[in-house]
Amino acid sequence: xxxxxxxxxxxxxxxxxxxxxxxxxxxxxxxxxxxxxxxxxxxxxxxxxxxxxxxxxxxxxxxxxxxxxxxxxxxxxxxxxxxxxxxxxxxxxxxxxxxxxxxxxxxxxxxxxxxxxxxxxxxxxxxxxxxxxxxxxxxxxxxxxxxxxxxxxxxxxxxxxxxxxxxxxxxxxxxxxxxxxxxxxxxxxxxxxxxxxxxxxxxxxxxxxxxxxxxxxxxxxxxxxxxxxxxxxxxxxxxxxxxxxxxxxxxxxxxxxxxxxxxxxxxxxxxxxxxxxxxxxxxxxxxxxxxxxxxxxxxxxxxxxxxxxxxxxxxxxxxxxxxxxxxxxxxxxxxxxxxxxxxxxxxxxxxxxxxxxxxxxxxxxxxxxxxxxxxxxxxxxxxxxxxxxxxxxxxxxxxxxxxxxxxxxxxxxxxxxxxxxxxxxxxxxxxxxxxxxxxxxxxxxxxxxxxxxxxxxxxxxxxxxxxxxxxxxxxxxxxxxxxxxxxxxxxxxxxxxxxxxxxxxxxxxxxxxxxxxxxxxxxxxxxxxxxxxxxxxxxxxxxxxxxxxxxxxxxxxxxxxxxxxxxxxxxxxxxxxxxxxxxxxxxxxxxxxxxxxxxxxxxxxxxxxxxxxxxxxxxxxxxxxxxxxxxxxxxxxxxxxxxxxxxxxxxxxxxxxxxxxxxxxxxxxxxxxxxxxxxxxxxxxxxxxxxxxxxxxxxxxxxxxxxxxxxxxxxxxxxxxxxxxxxxxxxxxxxxxxxxxxxxxxxxxxxxxxxxxxxxxxxxxxxxxxxxxxxxxxxx
Amino acid sequence: xxxxxxxxxxxxxxxxxxxxxxxxxxxxxxxxxxxxxxxxxxxxxxxxxxxxxxxxxxxxxxxxxxxxxxxxxxxxxxxxxxxxxxxxxxxxxxxxxxxxxxxxxxxxxxxxxxxxxxxxxxxxxxxxxxxxxxx
Numbered sequence: 001x002x003x004x005x006x007x008x009x010x011x012x013x014x015x016x017x018x019x020x021x022x023x024x025x026x027x028x029x030x031x032x033x034x035x036x037x038x039x040x041x042x043x044x045x046x047x048x049x050x051x052x053x054x055x056x057x058x059x060x061x062x063x064x065x066x067x068x069x070x071x072x073x074x075x076x077x078x079x080x081x082x083x084x085x086x087x088x089x090x091x092x093x094x095x096x097x098x099x100x101x102x103x104x105x106x107x108x109x110x111x112x113x114x115x116x117x118x119x120x121x122x123x124x125x126x127x128x129x130x131x132x133x134x135x136x137x138x139x140x141x142x143x144x145x146x147x148x149x150x151x152x153x154x155x156x157x158x159x160x161x162x163x164x165x166x167x168x169x170x171x172x173x174x175x176x177x178x179x180x181x182x183x184x185x186x187x188x189x190x191x192x193x194x195x196x197x198x199x200x201x202x203x204x205x206x207x208x209x210x211x212x213x214x215x216x217x218x219x220x221x222x223x224x225x226x227x228x229x230x231x232x233x234x235x236x237x238x239x240x241x242x243x244x245x246x247x248x249x250x251x252x253x254x255x256x257x258x259x260x261x262x263x264x265x266x267x268x269x270x271x272x273x274x275x276x277x278x279x280x281x282x283x284x285x286x287x288x289x290x291x292x293x294x295x296x297x298x299x300x301x302x303x304x305x306x307x308x309x310x311x312x313x314x315x316x317x318x319x320x321x322x323x324x325x326x327x328x329x330x331x332x333x334x335x336x337x338x339x340x341x342x343x344x345x346x347x348x349x350x351x352x353x354x355x356x357x358x359x360x361x362x363x364x365x366x367x368x369x370x371x372x373x374x375x376x377x378x379x380x381x382x383x384x385x386x387x388x389x390x391x392x393x394x395x396x397x398x399x400x401x402x403x404x405x406x407x408x409x410x411x412x413x414x415x416x417x418x419x420x421x422x423x424x425x426x427x428x429x430x431x432x433x434x435x436x437x438x439x440x441x442x443x444x445x446x447x448x449x450x451x452x453x454x455x456x457x458x459x460x461x462x463x464x465x466x467x468x469x470x471x472x473x474x475x476x477x478x479x480x481x482x483x484x485x486x487x488x489x490x491x492x493x494x495x496x497x498x499x500x501x502x503x504x505x506x507x508x509x510x511x512x513x514x515x516x517x518x519x520x521x522x523x524x525x526x527x528x529x530x531x532x533x534x535x536x537x538x539x540x541x542x543x544x545x546x547x548x549x550x551x552x553x554x555x556x557x558x559x560x561x562x563x564x565x566x567x568x569x570x571x572x573x574x575x576x577x578x579x580x581x582x583x584x585x586x587x588x589x590x591x592x593x594x595x596x597x598x599x600x601x602x603x604x605x606x607x608x609x610x611x612x613x614x615x616x617x618x619x620x621x622x623x624x625x626x627x628x629x630x631x632x633x634x635x636x637x638x639x640x641x642x643x644x645x646x647x648x649x650x651x652x653x654x655x656x657x658x659x660x661x662x663x664x665x666x667x668x669x670x671x672x673x674x675x676x677x678x679x680x681x682x683x684x685x686x687x688x689x690x691x692x693x694x695x696x697x698x699x700x701x702x703x704x705x706x707x708x709x710x711x712x713x714x715x716x717x718x719x720x721x722x723x724x725x726x727x728x729x730x731x732x733x734x735x736x737x738x739x740x741x742x743x744x745x746x747x748x749x750x751x752x753x754x755x756x757x758x759x760x761x762x763x764x765x766x767x768x769x770x771x772x773x774x775x776x777x778x779x780x
Numbered sequence: 781x782x783x784x785x786x787x788x789x790x791x792x793x794x795x796x797x798x799x800x801x802x803x804x805x806x807x808x809x810x811x812x813x814x815x816x817x818x819x820x821x822x823x824x825x826x827x828x829x830x831x832x833x834x835x836x837x838x839x840x841x842x843x844x845x846x847x848x849x850x851x852x853x854x855x856x857x858x859x860x861x862x863x864x865x866x867x868x869x870x871x872x873x874x875x876x877x878x879x880x881x882x883x884x885x886x887x888x889x890x891x892x893x894x895x896x897x898x899x900x901x902x903x904x905x906x907x908x909x910x911x912x913x914x915x
Contacts (some may be wrong), residue, residue, distance in 0.1 A: 765911050
């Protein structure tokens with residue numbers, strides 16, 4: 001059921017461009033029916049309490065513990081509802097946003113593919129399933145950030161996001177594997193050890209690998225959810241089209257890291273290590289994001305940094321991990337998804353209606369974009385945490401959960417109040433500044449967005465108001481189910497707008513009032529002092545992780561270049577010397593370890609013709625060294641080669657002999673042709689150089705000979721050749737064992753070899769073409 | 781540089797060499813030979829032709845671009861491996877036709893694989909040879 005629905009989304013993604021061509025404007029609403037249906041199915045099967053409503057397991061590579069396993073518990077269900085619900089609205093929005101653009105079909109396709117990946121991720125119950133969908137979201141995010149791939153800025157942002165989240169994803173994979181092995185050590189058998197829900201029966205925290213596991217998994221969560229110092233990719237991701245930012249980079253994908261923490265907190269959480277690491281990462285991110293948000297002019301970048309801040313808050317809450325903190329995280333996560341997606345869509349409407357997102361160029365738009373303004377106010381009130389919005393409930397709970405803590409409580413509350421004051425001010429910058437105050441002259445005369453682009457922001461804004469007014473719709477259904485899944489036990493939830501007159505309730509109310517008042521004040525100051533804030537921020541970001549990332553990214557090719565120059569010089573002779581010297585430095589020490597060389601038995605009777613062949617081979621080699629002309633040297637080498645081929649033939653290896661003869665002849669022809677392209681007379685190398693070459697060549701010959709003498713006598717298990725001789729005809733219908741090995745027993749090796757041969761041929765061809773083209777004056 | 785002796789010799793040698801290369805390919809499973817040797821032999825035949833008549837003439841004789849031959853060879857080898865997947869067996873498991881063809885012997889995926897090797901070797905060698913031979 002679940003996997004079929006995910007597959008359905010993928011099929012829809014493939015068909016989306018076709019549908020767009022056929023249905024035009026109606027393609028987006030039609031396609032949006034799919035995620036909407038997904039949301040409906042989740043709602044109908046909503047898990048009760050801490051239970052699991054739907055499970056599905058399909059075998060995949062069961063030996064490696066990989067299955068396609070899905071489970072719909074409270075956490076998965078709430079996130080799936082958010083992803084599918086917001087996804088449906090944003091598909092409709094994207095249809096309007098991209099109206100008249102040739103790339104609309106592609107955008108719809110990517111968005112659907114993203115929905116499939118994200119839903120797979122939140123529903124996953126097997127670590128491999130989780131990882132595959134996790135990486136899929138990174139890849140689709142890469143495609144979407146680089147959607148306008150003709151812009152260098154978009155491509156750079158896409159690569160940056162992929163590198164950061166991809167590296168984190170690999171760390172997470174290592175962590176998940178460690179966790180799975182730990183589960184297996186602790187007694188879970190077979191695929192059970194790789195099923196996340198099954199980890200509840202063992203205590204992974206007891207395992208000696210707990211700490212590295214935790215660190216690796218946190219690295220994955222921190223990169224994906226843009227935690228400091230990995231936060232910098234998220235503002236860059238704003239290069240994506242606005243519907244994408246609303247869906248991936250605010251409401252859903254960036255929550256994946258938080259989701260991972262939530263998913264694993266029953267199994268890995270609750271330890272001091274978890275508490276310190278997760279909480280501190282969250283607090284720092286919360287403050288950094290909130291501060292950075294205030295110095296931005298681009299609507300989307302303001303929103304991006306506030307998203308970073310909220311992600312930090314969520315991480316902090318999961319780090320604290322008390323029942324109240326988890327409930328608070330649940331409320332904040334859902335409230336944020338609703339208002340932030342709405343605000344991004346508002347930013348898209350402003351951009352669409354005026355041609356700019358620069359807040360210094362925007363003002364007095366309320367008259368021209370009344371519906372967008374309404375949505376903006378609804379969402380911004382929720383973001384600012386003003387009553388009676390959902391965001392207000394969330395913030396009250398946030399402060400309560402902090403006051404609840406004994407040791408850290410006061411400090412965390414202060415940090416949260418500071419961050420929230422900044423968020424209130426940012427909400428003003430996004431939702432008030434462009435719409436009220438003095439009219440400015442944007443690039444083109446402002447106009448309201450079409451209905452398809454108003455539906456999303458208005459519905460999302462109203463949802464925030466509705467849940468705030470009737471909290472029972474959340475605290476009886478979604479909220480407790482999700483909190484129960486995170487805590488691993490049943491919980492009750494009671495949200496209210498008015499908490500009565502107890503000391504605690506009043507403290508929280510005072511804090512809330514301080515936050516809103518402080519935020520409004522900050523906004524009013526900031527509105528006039530934008531330039532100052534920006535300058536301060538520029539100074540601060542001189543030493544940020546962005547700089548470190550860019551510097552290391554630039555240093556990597558430089559270091560590679562320097563290494564290549566060292567190893568692969570333009571001179572073939574020097575390159576060969578490097579290769580031979582490197583081989584020797586590995587081979588010579590192992591020669592000592594392998595034992596003494598000894599002459600194989602039965603070498604006493606040397607026949608006359610064998611001596612003759614040896615003389616032929618040696619003479620060829622000697623002549624190759626002495627002859628001054630290239631062609632003569634090559635022919636002399638060929639002589640050596642023929643001698644070796646005859647040796648093969650003599651010692652009953654006809655296949656080798658034939659191959660050797662063919663290779664020798666063709667080599668001579670190829671080299672002869674090659675010389676036509678080279679300058680006529682080669683420069684003689686200096687005496688010292690020749691001496692060096694002779695020493696190196698001599699050492700290589702001696703080491704190789706000793707190697708053969710060490711390895712050959714009796715070190716091959718006789719069973720190998722016996723096996724091949726016996727099986728060759730009966731199992732593989734062939735009497736030529738060499739060939740049967742090549743095309744049947746070890747065919748995979750051969751497949752690899754012919755691939756290498758093909759690639760080498762193409763490489764030679766490309767290089768020669770380049771060279772010949774240059775000779776002809778640059779023609780390719 | 782035109783060598784009439786070489787041109788005349790090529791006329792006799794080429795068909796023989798090509799025939800020998802196919803012979804080597806087909807008998808490889810039971811007697812010395814195989815795709816690799818066969819491919820090298822064929823390449824030698826084309827090298828002869830290129831030396832006598834020039835690379836452009838050889839390219840016309842080949843009809844197909846050597847790169848296409850390489851691709852065909854890799855595709856044949858890959859196909860020989862994928863056949864097993866249809867039967868749900870591991871990649872590259874050998875499958876044989878129940879009857880032997882006269883003159884060729886038993887036919888199966890290893891032969892197809894060997895044909896792939898043959899084509900890759902022919903394609904690669906002639907590709908380098910003809911590119912080098914261009915002036």
